[in-house]
Amino acid sequence: MPEANEKRIFQSLERNLAELKSIFGESQDLNIARVSVEGVKCAVVTIEGMVAPKDLANMLFDPITEYKKRNADAEDVFKFFSEEGIFSNDEKVVNLFSEANEYLCSGFALVFVHGISHGMAYGAQGFAIRSVSEPATESNLKGAKEAFIENIRTNMSLIRRRVKNPALRFEYLKAGKTSKTVLCLVYIDGKTPERLRSMIKERIHKIKLDMVLTSGNIEPFLAKNKGAFFSSTSTTERPDVVASKISEGRAAILIDGVPFALICPTLFIENFQTVDDYSEKPYYATYMRWIRFAAFFIATMLPGLYLAAATHHPEVLARALLLNLIANAENTPYSLFAEMLIVILMFEILKEAGLRLPKTIGGAVSIVGGLVIGDAAVTSGLISAPLLIVIGITATSSFVIPGLNAQTTILRILNVIVGGFFGFFGIAVLMAVLLVNTCVTDSFAVPYTAPAFPLTVRAMRDVITRRTFLKMQEFEADIDSLNGVGGSGE
Amino acid sequence: MKQAKISTGQFFILIMLSRIMHVMLYKANTFTSGTPLMLGLLISTAIEALLAVPVFIFLLKREEILQTVLKNERLKTVLKALLALYFIFVSGITLYLFAEFMHSEFALIALPWLIIVALAAAGAYCAHLGIEGIARAGTAVFWVFIALMVLMAVVNQGRYDPLNLIPVRKSDLKMMWDYVVWDISSCRWLPLTLGLVSYLKQGAQKAAIGYLVTKFVLIEGVLLLITMILWTFVDVPGYPILALGVYAKTDIIRQFNAINMFVWALNCVLVNGVYLNIASASFKKKNWLSVLVPAALAAAFAILCYKQIIHLTTDVQNLIMLVGIVLLGVLVPLAAIIYWRVKVKCEKLRQSFYRQ
Secondary structure (H helix, E strand, C coil): CCCCCCCECCCCHHHHHHHHHHHCCCCCCEEEEEEEECCEEEEEEEECCCECHHHHHHHHHHHHHHCCCCCCCHHHHHHHHHHHCCCCCCEEEECEHHHHHHHHHCCEEEEEECCCCCEEEEECECCCCCCCCCCCCCCCCCCCCCCCCCCHHHHHHHHHCCCCCCCEEEEEEEECCCCCEEEEEEEECCCCCHHHHHHHHHHHHCCCCCCCCCHHHHHHHHCCCCCCCCCCCEEECCHHHHHHHHCCCCEEEEECCCCCEEEECCCHHHHHCCHHHHCCCHHHHHHHHHHHHHHHHHHHHHHHHHHHHHHCCHHHECHHHHHHHHHHHHHCCCCHHHHHHHHHHHHHHHHHHHHHCCHHHHHHHHHHHHHHHHHHHHHCCCCCHHHHHHHHHHHHHHCCCHHHHHHHHHHHHHHHHHHHHHHHHHHHHHHHHHHHHHHCCCCCCCCCCCCCCCCCHHHHHHHHCCCCHHHHCCCCCCHHHHHCCCCCCC | CCCCCECHHHHHHHHHHHHHHHHHCCCCCCCCCCHHHHHHHHHHHHHHHHHCHHHHHHHHCHHHHHHHHCCCHHHHHHHHHHHHHHHHHHHHHHHHHHHHHHHHHCCCCCCHHHHHHHHHHHHHHHHHHCHHHHHHHHHHHHHHHHHHHHHHHHCECCCCCHHHCCCCCHHHHHHHHHHHHHHHCCCCHHHHHHHHHHHECCCHHHHHHHHHHHHHHHHHHHHHHHHHHCHHHHHCCCCHHHHHHHCECCCCECCCHHHHHHHHHHHHHHHHHHHHHHHHCCCCCCCHHHHHHHHHHHHHHHHHHHCCCCCCCHHHHHHHHHHHHHHHHHHHHHHHHHHHHHHHHHHHHHHHHHHC
């Protein structure tokens, strides 16, 4: 694909229009409306579907037709467009064809005047956008019910409405050689350290991908630690979460076309915090937080530990449970390891099918999976009932922490494999390696395992419990203070 | 890129974990009574404190001494090579003893050479990730160990019998002195301090004091527990801490052997990671090879020891450890302090000469 044209706008209208047609390759969505303003030839260029025709007519064509000046020349007409008339609250002078391309593709209407080597761009965006709706992946009981949408400017306004402070800043960036996707760095001046902002901007400038269409395209470039199992950035579709995070000194990145914001840096412990924690009483929120810790442990470790104990370390289990397991194992044709892998595989297939199926028949998946396959498998003796119970509890627990879904799934499989072959020894070696891998992750000079390792006592209070708001107002949360003792930064 | 740093607390935990690893793998030849060991520990800790004086002074004046000593490139290279050799040996012995433990208690889990290779590979990976990650992970493992010990003590169904605390007899003296020698040869924290010195922040000498006190209290407490609950039953499993788990029972966990093994394996990976990280510092270029080579050497050494191709009796092991500790943990810091003092005096003399 040819690089953006760095040529300056011509004086000749026809040459400008020919150049634009050449750049856009005679694309059928390039609309050119020729107008004559007091005898001076002009043209209004738009991309079909990107501008609102009614708004364009009201804001541009009506004033043009009402312009009256005797003996007006090209300069007069351009002065009317650039200075005298008020057509839009977003007006820009265009000097280069590269700028013209960018504005056209962003929903601006371009006006060229024959005899003037500049153009004018007016914001007239009218492309179809989804309305603000409830969050699909981060539901809550008492918090706000607004989520980001694909339009970056709407998302910016959702954040601005929650942080009515001029210190809230938005900085545009670009990524994607072909897509030229607009990104927006969001932060609060005075809270977000300059080094963090510089780090993020530097890493985004290094992206050489052709297309940037999802947050997943950008995440690997932001995280400095190659081979890290957990990501030191997270995504959210909630503007209230973004507002809360940037008030702690973090930065958020909005991506045009993506209804999620990237938060950097993120800590491991934040995956266990929800919006509802701060709407409920501290004692209840603390209890629920510990339920989530337990759910994560069950989702990742229970199948592997069960398999390891039943296969290699039966002396660990209570006698009654052991006898029950032996009785069930005698009736099944496969080894416990094989059964475990089969059931986990079945569960993953059902989960994936549930995600991809249309909502109208998605319910059938749960009936087929849960009732038919599960019940039939146990009744026929293919799978033992205790195993199905273990997987059932594991599956339910894995939905408690959606932010760590990928890691939980992989960890579960790995624990089953090493536990099945090497018992508790295998699980211990895997856990040790994973622990060091997690502890070494600090992409933005903030340790991912903070405030536990390295220990920051004050911040730990909001990990073990949900700190009361009375205490919170005494102490401002600050991401920089989590570097703790033992963190060296970059 | 800034040099990684570990805090005083993390340094304390790393040296404690190294010590705990050695205690975990301690296998008593005969355990007639715990009181000689408890007395032996008191004596060995006193000797250890004396041996630690050069390291303590070294840590106090760390920055000045390092600036003076490390100017000499040849000296630096020799020191790094000695540390690498010592810690490859220590890593190999740790892997070998762990494989022995697994063979005697959990023989059906995996073949010993596979256990050695798995631990060496995991240790190499952790070493490659860096000392900071190992130090942070070590904090978690340390507290898991403490929690396990407390849990086993609380749910222990054995009776705490003070009558088991038999006074030390003349016949117990050999056992006591054997333990003293073994304990002093376990003072790996002295050469470990030298190996980690470039990562330490100011105030690391507090970790040294904390280590001596904590090690004494912790091991003495464990010995007390074992003696009061188990007395000579320790002879049956052979490993004292493992023996403690035999009588511990809860509704869910009937026996703590496998749980102990889990925590010991966690510790072994981390501690090996520290040893291999120090050994890898002797390589000029920091890449995968700089950790894989020491890990491979340590694993090979451990396998040869296990297969009895290299016959290393406990006495020989202790002797080599002791030589390393005296050389790298006492003499080298002492020499560095003397060298630094001489340099400072010479500099003062030169300056006063020029002033005149």
